[in-house]
Amino acid sequence: MKGRSNSRNEDPAEASALRRRRSPKGDERREQILLAAMKHFADDGYQSASFAAIAQEVGLSLPGLIHYFPSKVDLLLAILARRDAESGKVIGPSNPSWRALLQGLVDVVKANTKSAGVVRTFAILNAESLTRDHPAATWFAERARAVSRMAAQCFAEGIAKGEIRPEVRPDQLAAELISMMDGLQMLWLRAPGEIDMVAIFTSYIDRLIAGIEIR
Amino acid sequence: MKGRSNSRNEDPAEASALRRRRSPKGDERREQILLAAMKHFADDGYQSASFAAIAQEVGLSLPGLIHYFPSKVDLLLAILARRDAESGKVIGPSNPSWRALLQGLVDVVKANTKSAGVVRTFAILNAESLTRDHPAATWFAERARAVSRMAAQCFAEGIAKGEIRPEVRPDQLAAELISMMDGLQMLWLRAPGEIDMVAIFTSYIDRLIAGIEIR
DNA sequence: CATTAAACCTACCGTTCAATCGGTAATAAA
DNA sequence: TTTATTACCGATTGAACGGTAGGTTTAATG
Numbered sequence: 351m352k353g354r355s356n357s358r359n360e361d362p363a364e365a366s367a368l369r370r371r372r373s374p375k376g377d378e379r380r381e382q383i384l385l386a387a388m389k390h391f392a393d394d395g396y397q398s399a400s401f402a403a404i405a406q407e408v409g410l411s412l413p414g415l416i417h418y419f420p421s422k423v424d425l426l427l428a429i430l431a432r433r434d435a436e437s438g439k440v441i442g443p444s445n446p447s448w449r450a451l452l453q454g455l456v457d458v459v460k461a462n463t464k465s466a467g468v469v470r471t472f473a474i475l476n477a478e479s480l481t482r483d484h485p486a487a488t489w490f491a492e493r494a495r496a497v498s499r500m501a502a503q504c505f506a507e508g509i510a511k512g513e514i515r516p517e518v519r520p521d522q523l524a525a526e527l528i529s530m531m532d533g534l535q536m537l538w539l540r541a542p543g544e545i546d547m548v549a550i551f552t553s554y555i556d557r558l559i560a561g562i563e564i565r
Numbered sequence: 566m567k568g569r570s571n572s573r574n575e576d577p578a579e580a581s582a583l584r585r586r587r588s589p590k591g592d593e594r595r596e597q598i599l600l601a602a603m604k605h606f607a608d609d610g611y612q613s614a615s616f617a618a619i620a621q622e623v624g625l626s627l628p629g630l631i632h633y634f635p636s637k638v639d640l641l642l643a644i645l646a647r648r649d650a651e652s653g654k655v656i657g658p659s660n661p662s663w664r665a666l667l668q669g670l671v672d673v674v675k676a677n678t679k680s681a682g683v684v685r686t687f688a689i690l691n692a693e694s695l696t697r698d699h700p701a702a703t704w705f706a707e708r709a710r711a712v713s714r715m716a717a718q719c720f721a722e723g724i725a726k727g728e729i730r731p732e733v734r735p736d737q738l739a740a741e742l743i744s745m746m747d748g749l750q751m752l753w754l755r756a757p758g759e760i761d762m763v764a765i766f767t768s769y770i771d772r773l774i775a776g777i778e779i780r
Numbered sequence: 781c782a783t784t785a786a787a788c789c790t791a792c793c794g795t796t797c798a799a800t801c802g803g804t805a806a807t808a809a810a
Numbered sequence: 811t812t813t814a815t816t817a818c819c820g821a822t823t824g825a826a827c828g829g830t831a832g833g834t835t836t837a838a839t840g
Contacts, residue, residue, distance in 0.1 A: 478692070481608070490755075522761065526769055528748070529765070530744055531748070532748040533743070533744030533746070534741075536747050536748070549734075553741075557776035558772065
């Protein structure tokens with residue numbers, strides 16, 4: 351009884367929306383809101399950012415904002431969900447070689463220096479999510495875990511192929527990589543412009559490769 | 566006219582306390598408060614921690630706490646000031662060789678895994694201080710700057726002495742070190758026990774030395 | 781012993797904040 | 811055109827928060 355199936359409209363997009371009416375105005379609003387929220391979270395963090403201030407920035411009252419995102423937490427989760435969707439498109443289920451992985455990370459750092467706003471948002475939220483009961487804690491934890499496992503897998507294959515020294519511990523090396531990237535971002539957040547993230551990370555990666563590869 | 570100089574009491578400790586009466590009970594309270602505050606800041610961060618809850622933990626009402634620390638910011642700054650005092654005792658104005666510096670950092674990481682509570686407090690505050698107008702922002706920024714300059718100086722001397730490859734950029738290497746230490750702490754904060762900070766940092770430092778020294 | 785500061789307390793205040801209630805107006809679908 | 815849903819708003823609420831006012835008791839000092 352859930353589908354009357356009389357009209358010609360049966361495509362998946364409509365089916366997933368399930369009784370959800372769309373309006374172009376609403377979609378645009380959602381976009382504005384997510385952008386404004388990211389900006390506020392980037393400045394003040396999630397906890398200190400004011401839900402009402404975000405509403406005001408897009409020309410809405412607080413109830414007006416709540417119409418789109420029923421609570422502050424929902425707004426945060428929507429931002430994280432969108433990040434999932436976007437990175438899902440880009441990365442895909444590929445399984446790169448360890449050299450390609452490292453080169454890819456360098457590219458990521460390069461790209462990050464261009465889009466400072468988004469990067470700042472997620473770096474701030476990442477740091478803030480270390481506190482107790484933070485609504486984004488599990489998201490960042492799982493994300494770090496996934497990346498770590500992926501990288502460790504690459505290094506393990508490198509060892510198996512005889513390209514990487516066997517005494518290298520894949521999981522530890524993966525943790526080291528993540529630490530360096532997150533740490534660099536923290537330093538960069540504090541003094542953007544004073545620090546050359548790309549140069550530092552590149553020289554680090556070069557030294558890393560030289561240190562683990564079998565010549 | 567600032568000193569009446571009639572009584573025999575003229576030692577510096579008394580002079581700096583300047584009309585301040587001491588009581589053993591108060592000193593003990595101050596100690597309790599600082600400890601409780603660090604615990605709360607470690608759990609929730611400065612912003613989300615409740616001033617009144619800290620008071621309650623040491624068996625005081627909020628005004629009772631305010632008697633000792635006139636505001637929440639004052640309490641935070643007192644914690645930072647104490648850290649300054651303690652690290653001032655330990656480090657001193659020494660100027661170690663770059664090898665001694667790196668070994669010292671490894672020792673610091675080792676020591677940190679023992680005293681998790683304090684470390685967590687400062688790591689959380691460090692991360693939180695990245696947000697706008699955070700009361701601890703300048704403290705952490707200046708601290709990072711000081712450490713960075715010190716390390717860069719060590720590396721520069723190493724290059725001058727012909728022990729380190731001349732293409733190494735001292736300031737960038739110093740930034741890399743700080744990034745790694747802060748990043749490792751973030752990862753460790755999220756899953757303490759799951760990550761072997763000492764092992765990861767040690768192998769990183771070993772590879773770093775091998776990569777920059779002239780053989 | 782007298783004085784004075786320390787060591788607290790109860791009661792209260794002003795603000796900020798996320799969220800609710802109960803609506804109205806526009807608009808898309810049947 | 812009817813109907814249901816979207817897209818909002820003004821007023822309000824309740825809780826949490828940092829901080830103040832004004833007091834009393836305890837204890838150190840001269």
